[in-house]
Amino acid sequence: MEATFRALSEHGYSDLRMRDIGDEMELTRQVIHYHFDGKYDLMSSFLEYVIDQYEGSVAVDAGADLRTELDARVEQCLFGPEFEEFSHWDRMKVYHELYAHAQNDERHRELFNEHYERIRGSIVEVVEDGIDEGVFREVDPELVGQLITDAIHAARGRRISLGHDDAPEQARRAVDEYIVESLLADRETTDD
Numbered sequence: 001m002e003a004t005f006r007a008l009s010e011h012g013y014s015d016l017r018m019r020d021i022g023d024e025m026e027l028t029r030q031v032i033h034y035h036f037d038g039k040y041d042l043m044s045s046f047l048e049y050v051i052d053q054y055e056g057s058v059a060v061d062a063g064a065d066l067r068t069e070l071d072a073r074v075e076q077c078l079f080g081p082e083f084e085e086f087s088h089w090d091r092m093k094v095y096h097e098l099y100a101h102a103q104n105d106e107r108h109r110e111l112f113n114e115h116y117e118r119i120r121g122s123i124v125e126v127v128e129d130g131i132d133e134g135v136f137r138e139v140d141p142e143l144v145g146q147l148i149t150d151a152i153h154a155a156r157g158r159r160i161s162l163g164h165d166d167a168p169e170q171a172r173r174a175v176d177e178y179i180v181e182s183l184l185a186d187r188e189t190t191d192d
Helices: 002-015 018-025 029-035 039-055 066-079 088-104 106-132 141-162 167-183 185-191
Strands: none
Touching: 002 018, 002 039, 002 088, 018 029, 018 039, 039 088, 039 106, 066 106, 066 141, 066 167, 088 106, 088 141, 106 141, 141 167
16 A cells, blocks of 8 residues: 555556556566456555544543544644654645545545545534533534534645645634634633
């Protein structure tokens, strides 16, 4: 999968050939074809691999409060985990290139939709727990999860596609100041 990542980084999705991936591994196309039914099958497996890296890497201390957990999830989505090879943004560039092609690829669109729903769902769950515990005020958790997830995706897209390097930091600040702060239950009493 890392060889696929290196080849995608160098050649892009449209120009990628199985041979390019084999060159990154010093293997022949036949070996790759033994494990995958072609470029499409390999790209689907690769996409699952990339998604699993991100979904499995949100770390929150067991005793952390719900605001800290929400902060950790937003932080992870915007700035990513640490990787040995290639940065978070190198990986996001490949992710977003595949994302852009998903409009023409039903299987990849399905994988991205599932990933999006898991990210959004994890935020919704934190907000619901926060409401239940009185940390967050009564809001529509689904709508809040949608808003935060969309802000994350838009900021990553702006940074990658438009070169707005400060987009993730701006989104982080906006989520903190305009969404998370408005969720806090103790804010209701101080605003009244």
